[in-house]
Every structure is written in C-alpha cells, then in structure tokens.
Amino acid sequence: MNYFVNRLLYLLVVFVIAISGVFVLVNNMPGDPAYGLAVYIAQQRNMQFEQALEIAHKMMGIDPHESVVTRYVKFMNNLLRGNFGYSTFYNTSVNEIIARALPWTLFVISLATFISFSIGIYLGAFAAQKRGKTIDTLISTLASIIQAIPPFILAVLILFVFSVRFRLLPLGGAYPVDMEPSLSISFIGKVLLHAVGPILAVAIPQMASWTLSMRGNTAQVMEEDFIRFAEMRGLADSVIASKYIRNNAMLPLVASLAIGIGYMLGGQTLVESIFNYPGIGFYFGKAIAVRDFGLLTGLFSLIVIGVIVATFVADFVYALIDPRVKLK
Known part of the structure; x- marks a missing residue:
C-alpha cells in the first residue's frame, strides 16, 4: 500500500509540473488564441472585428486583462473538472473532439501494439x-534498419505502394464517406481495411524495437545462474526457453x-x-497548423495525462x- 501511495503522490507532483509546463508553453505563444474565432464571427455576422473579438473572448472564457496567475488557476480548475477547453477552428469543445478522435487512436494503437x-x-x-548464427545476424540487421525508419516515412511508402500504386488499401479516412456507421459486418470490414495502413506504419518500427530489446534481454538472461541450474537438472530446451528465459526476459518490456x-x-x-485518419494525432497536427491554441492546449494536456x-x-x-520487486 505504501508503494502505491508513494507512486501516486510522485506522479501527482509530475502531473502538476507537466501541466504547468503546457500552460506556460501555450500561454507564451504569439498571437491571441481568440483571433481566428473573431475573424469567423466578424465574417458571419458582418460586424466590426473589435466587437467580434470581444464575443470570441467570452465564448472561450478568456479575459485579456486578467493576470497570468488568474488564467493559470482557471486553467487548472477547468482541467480538474474535465474541461479541456474550446477549439476555435472547429467551433466546438475540445472534449467533443477528444470523444470523437480518441477511440480511433486507441483502436490503431491497441492493434499495432499487440501485433x-x-x-x-x-x-x-x-x-x-x-x-x-546467420539467422541471428539477419534478424538483428533487419530490425536495426527498420527501427531507424521514421514512422511517417514508412506511412508515405505504404500509402504510395499499397494505395496509389496497387490500390489495395484506401487512400485515407477511417471508413468510406458514403457509409453510415453501424455494427454490420461490411462496415466493420471497411473500418479494418482503412486501419491497415496506419497500423502497419506504427507496428513495423515498433516490432523492430521490441525485437532488439527482447534479443538483448534474452541474451542477458541466458547467462544467469538459474538457467545453468535448469540445464543441469536435465529440463528440456523448450521448457527452459519458454518458462525460464522468455518469461524473465519479457519482464523489463512490460513497463516499456x-x-x-x-x-x-x-x-x-x-x-x-x-492517412487522414481522424485520431488524436490528426487533430493535434491540425491544431498546430491552424494555431488553434485551445485545441492544442487540450490535446497537450490529454497526452500528458495519458503518459x-x-x-x-x-x-x-x-x-x-x-x-x-516488493510493493513497499
């Protein structure tokens, strides 16, 4: 129980420091976060920009005259209540965007990680x-090369080869635009097909990384005394490999x-x-591109909490x- 409490307190401190860093980073970005929304309001309602900017500030809950400390307290208060802010580009709450995007990201991450x-x-x-032996050299060399390839480069290659060249995979999206979401077999099949590209782009470099890490851990475990003792007892090589070597070598990878x-x-x-895949990463990139400070802050906060x-x-x-390891 003490171990649990100590780790929880430690991570709470880390949370406060990390979230404060997010606030400082976004708060010091140049420009007014309500500017984009004010331009939209001024165009839609045919009013003066100053008046539209005032309306935008109220919609976003921003007071340009309040102190940094007051803004920080309000930011932390909203975050603790589960309010991740307001997106000026999409003209909706960040919570709604997260609710729409997070399932797609978790879907890709879970399948890619499992594979x-x-x-x-x-x-x-x-x-x-x-x-x-030759097979060891081949696996290690290929894994080292693949691990060095950035996922976005791999994504471009997958998109060009399998979507553009051979037309085996869709060009993008989570499912066809002309299909209504449902629990039908056809819709689920299309969702899986659209996810193949992002899953491969994420899973292949990860697989290379796990291969190299597991190889190093396994080689280290094979030198332990308890492995030699198991061999002296006359246990079968398959038993030693699966129950003694592989299980112990996997332990450090669980945390990773x-x-x-x-x-x-x-x-x-x-x-x-x-891949134009509507996950958290897609909206994060869009927030950076259009300087949507509200969405950027909310997604930054979500990522920090997730880590x-x-x-x-x-x-x-x-x-x-x-x-x-004892729970002390």
Whole structure:
C-alpha cells in the first residue's frame, strides 16, 4: 500500500509540473488564441472585428486583462473538472473532439501494439537463442534498419505502394464517406481495411524495437545462474526457453509497453495526418497548423495525462508480476 501511495503522490507532483509546463508553453505563444474565432464571427455576422473579438473572448472564457496567475488557476480548475477547453477552428469543445478522435487512436494503437509486441518478443528470443548464427545476424540487421525508419516515412511508402500504386488499401479516412456507421459486418470490414495502413506504419518500427530489446534481454538472461541450474537438472530446451528465459526476459518490456502506449497518444501525428485518419494525432497536427491554441492546449494536456497514467500502471503492474520487486 505504501508503494502505491508513494507512486501516486510522485506522479501527482509530475502531473502538476507537466501541466504547468503546457500552460506556460501555450500561454507564451504569439498571437491571441481568440483571433481566428473573431475573424469567423466578424465574417458571419458582418460586424466590426473589435466587437467580434470581444464575443470570441467570452465564448472561450478568456479575459485579456486578467493576470497570468488568474488564467493559470482557471486553467487548472477547468482541467480538474474535465474541461479541456474550446477549439476555435472547429467551433466546438475540445472534449467533443477528444470523444470523437480518441477511440480511433486507441483502436490503431491497441492493434499495432499487440501485433508488434507479439511478433517482436518471439523474433528477439529466437535470435538470441541462435546467437552467432546467420539467422541471428539477419534478424538483428533487419530490425536495426527498420527501427531507424521514421514512422511517417514508412506511412508515405505504404500509402504510395499499397494505395496509389496497387490500390489495395484506401487512400485515407477511417471508413468510406458514403457509409453510415453501424455494427454490420461490411462496415466493420471497411473500418479494418482503412486501419491497415496506419497500423502497419506504427507496428513495423515498433516490432523492430521490441525485437532488439527482447534479443538483448534474452541474451542477458541466458547467462544467469538459474538457467545453468535448469540445464543441469536435465529440463528440456523448450521448457527452459519458454518458462525460464522468455518469461524473465519479457519482464523489463512490460513497463516499456505501457509507457509506449501513453506516448503514442500524440506521437502518431504525422502518421494519422498522412492517412487522414481522424485520431488524436490528426487533430493535434491540425491544431498546430491552424494555431488553434485551445485545441492544442487540450490535446497537450490529454497526452500528458495519458503518459502519467501509463507510467503509473506500468510501475504497479511490473511490481505485481515480478516477485523480485516488493510493493513497499
């Protein structure tokens, strides 16, 4: 229980510092966050810009004359109440955008992570058990090369080859624009087809990373004394590989897995933008492009919260599954 409380308090401090950093960063960006909305209001209502700017400030809950401290207190108060702000570009609350985009991002992240982790740990363990042989060199070399390829470069290649050249995958979107969302087999099939590109662009570099990490961990575990003891007992190689080597080598990767999922909430901005996939990364890139400070602040805050929660879950789960770590 003490371990749980200590980690929770530590992450609360990290949360306050990180969120404060988001506020300072966005608050010091040049320009008025209500400017874009004011231009839209002035054009739609045919009024003076100064009057439209005043209306925009009220709509966004901004007082240009209040102090930085007051704005910070209001920002933290809204965030603690679950209010992530207002998007001037989309003319709606950031909460609504998050509710619309987060399921698509989580869908891609979960499938990409499952595929990459499952294949990566198998390839890494296999390569380590074949150390010094040609297959080990081949797997390690390919994994190193693939890991060095940025996901957005891979996304462009996938889009060009499979969508433009061979027309096997859709050019973008989460599903065809002429289809109504439903639970039908045809709609689900189209959703999966549209997600193949983003999933591959995310999963392939991840798989290479897991392969190299698992290979290193496996090679280290194979040198431990308990592995030699298991061999002296006459246990089958398959038993030693699966129950002794692979399980212990996977333990350090569990924490990385949870933290990686948290970072991926906003780390796939270019991938989702290239595929025009309506996830968090897509809206994050759009917020930067159109200088939508409200949306930018809200998504920044969501990403920070996601990373902190993922870190807490990773620490707690790792302490539960590893008997060498005590919950103190």
